[in-house]
Amino acid sequence: MKKEAEALKTQIEAARKAACDTDMASAASGVAPAPRVQLKTRRTLKGHLAKIYAMHWSTDNKLMVSASQDGKLLIWDSHSGNKVNAVPLKSSWVMTCAYAPSGNLVASGGLDNMCTVYNLKTPVIKTVKELDAHTGYLSCARFLSDTEILTSSGDTTCALWDLETGKQKTVFLNHVGDCMCLALSPDMNSFVSGACDSLAKLWDIRDGQCKQTFQGHTSDINAISFYPSGNAIITGSDDCTCKMYDLRADQEVIGYQDAALNSGVTSLALSVSGRLVFAGYDDFNCNIWDSLKGEKVGVLSGHDNRVSCTGVPVDGMCVCTGSWDSFLKIWN
């Protein structure tokens, strides 16, 4: 059986090689290199008292939610710098937060193994549901709509929940390491997850199956994101590199690494066209990569501690970085 498995694997490798008739370098050779990007901090949002672990933009491009281990979710009106809401959390060990596309709900989760969903529309913010079925910490959550939410957990599973019943609709089992991150595809039919087994997997939301697996990293994948067209994904890992995988060609297309970089990637965000990749690192900086050429085109320095989360709003007007130094910075 072992031999059979090996034989199949070699077959896949051969098929992949056959399909790989060009690489990104040549395909992108006709494209002008991206200009050196120098962004300045436009806002520094101060208000958290402890490490910020996660942030997420709302679809209206101005509001965003951030989660910090001081036990608070803060909802910011980022343009004016005002705090619109503060949601006290039952457990302060929060690791992720998410904003629903409708703007009505936010979710948070962490070491309490639960995903708590809050309703923002009431004058006093209420807990709508506590989704409790994971046996490990909650590493990432993303809303599909006001009725469904996807979560990834340290118990190596991802789950799709029905917010009305509070039960899991589908559980996605295949990873062998803690799932650290997930990203929804633009068409909302599939999502990708990255885990500590250094694999990224593409799942079909409907039938709950793992459709594709992407290898290449040598350490935990901490951040993952879809390319705007939905045909490629970009992953960031503790092995200090980011990689772009093409979903249709089923292979790695280009890697973003630098010999001088010695710190793991914690978070990723892409600009509207997909040309720029904003990657937050452990060395307190956020590097900007040209996704087609694989070169570094800029750095966002200013944080005094690790950059833990990065986000670009839907209209792509700016990028926000959140850090363990308890500040969020908005750059443009």
Add this chain to the structure above:
Amino acid sequence: MTIRNVRDHGQRYRPRMACLKKVENVVLEMQDPKTGVKSQTQRLVITTIPHAITGEDIVAWIANRFKIDAMEARAMGTMMVAFGYIYPLQDHKRLILKPDTSLYRFQTPYFWPAQQWPVEDTDYAIYLAKRNIRKKGMLELYEQEQYNNLYKWMNHKWDFIVMQAKEQYRAGKERKKPDRVVFDCQERAYWVVHRPPPGTVSAMDYGHDRMVDPNLKENKTPDYYRRIIMFTQQCIMRPRVKSSVSIGALVKCTTTYKEHDPFLNACLPSNPWLTDDVTYWNLNMPNVETPTKMRVERWTFSFGELLMDPRGRADFRLFLKKEFSGENLAFWEGCEDLKWGAAETMKEKAQQIYKTFLARGAPRWINIDGKTMDITVKGLAHPHRYVLDAAQTHIYMLMKKDSYGRYLKSPVFKETQRKAIAPEPHRFSDAQLEQNAKRRRPSLSPIILRQQEEEQKAKLAASGPVDITQLCRFTAPVPHLAVYTGICEAQSTASPGLMTLPNSAACPSPISVAIDSTPASERRFDGNGGPSSSHFPSIAEASVSEEENQPPAPKSRMALSLSRLLRRGCNAPSVFASLSPKCGVASGGGKVQPLGVEPLAQPQPRRIANFFQIKVDIPPECRIYPIDSEDEEDDSPDTARGGVKEIICPWETVTKQDGAG
């Protein structure tokens, strides 16, 4: 009882420290006597320190080795100091690299952070005790605090700790002075890294531990191999696209959107983050009257782009109305509504959509092929969220391949393009920029914005096409007409979703019968025995669809009176509750009604009934929502009556299976 530190601070559960291997290689290179950093013997106070290196040498070496500039080299050097591979001789508590003549030394590999043993509190206690022995009161404040804490909770082995400390102190005394000084420095540096003074940033701070040991080897059982084989077989069978094609597509996507990327191209009139002027956002509101040229350009990129933009969709709807093929878009929107909406109303919605679009003789029949229709109808016997997927995809592709192309060439689109705004770029002087910054105002909450939009739409409902985009993509179907004002959607007396559908008064579909717990009571609503309406959005939809399917049939302007609706005992609050369980409903002046407000007493709906009247154009032959037709049956011409035939779902009764619908 011994307290074992179960968490392995070594590398097994935190492979993040994998990057430490890279740093180690660099450090080894740096220590190379020939090609590494120049070191010399330094005199510090009275002792000589061998192999000391200066900060500026380190920076220069790194910059040279990696071909980077001084700033980056300094940052990298600081990282090495923070991890503890290099330690400063002066100012030992600040773990940064100073690019001047300050002295540093390489840490001995024994004290490197990536070793196999965890950094135990026992060792720390021994270290502090040792320092305490040497000179009483030499410990810093934070160290004293830690020492006291450790004393408290390690009390049971304190004797062991003190004994060890004394031993080490004695052994240290026996060493030669320079060696001792060196070792002390190294040990001190080690503990500064692993037990940092408060308020400093520690590089050892790596967050939570992993749950699963990534180095755990999975058992190679036959089952394991079977899974792998299955997965790889599926993998092989999957069609693979040639790299050139798919990478080419990626490149194309990027270049297409390049102009629209605010980081790569200046956006007009100005980026609100740069100039604090929010004109850009105002011009690009979801339902603005005249879109900007850039926005219109985006609609030409792909059909998906057009549909996702509410303004684009509205434009497309207008075009389809002129072509009399609006039912495709309406069907698509209905499917989206079904997919993302609340679960309680799903069955009714599915039925509604079937009766409106799919059934034979349906008022807004869409053209899908037999096979898809078959699958859909079969699926509708047990409706779920994705039951209309096949049909939706078919219609989507139809619109994409056919209508979209024509739309882009149509006069509607060309008109929109012509009227689109191309704002002039702002040219603010510095003073003006400052002014803008001062005048920054918090933006309106999107919830308030949406309510305002809904109110506006209600007012426009009579005259123009109602935009039901709010229904579909993002929200559970929000009752988007402001008639809902004042009706609390919270608790409902009857369970939601138990409405019988308009057409099934005579022969209710088994679905509604099945889910009805008290069908009789539900159907007993109204005096005139007419069925109750299902839900508002469908009425709105009706108004939309009626709008689009205008002449040739004679128009009958009917006032859809809310009073009539409510008088029929339409359990409105329950409907609204089911439709938008999470959306608070605005009361009166746009204030958000809290959830959990008690259901309003019965008289209230009547009050509101007189408050709003929505005038809709409903051609008489559209009998989807016979609440209207029911009202106006007397008014409408007899020819229309022919269309009022009962639309029965084919699965309702066995006998009717062939001929029904």
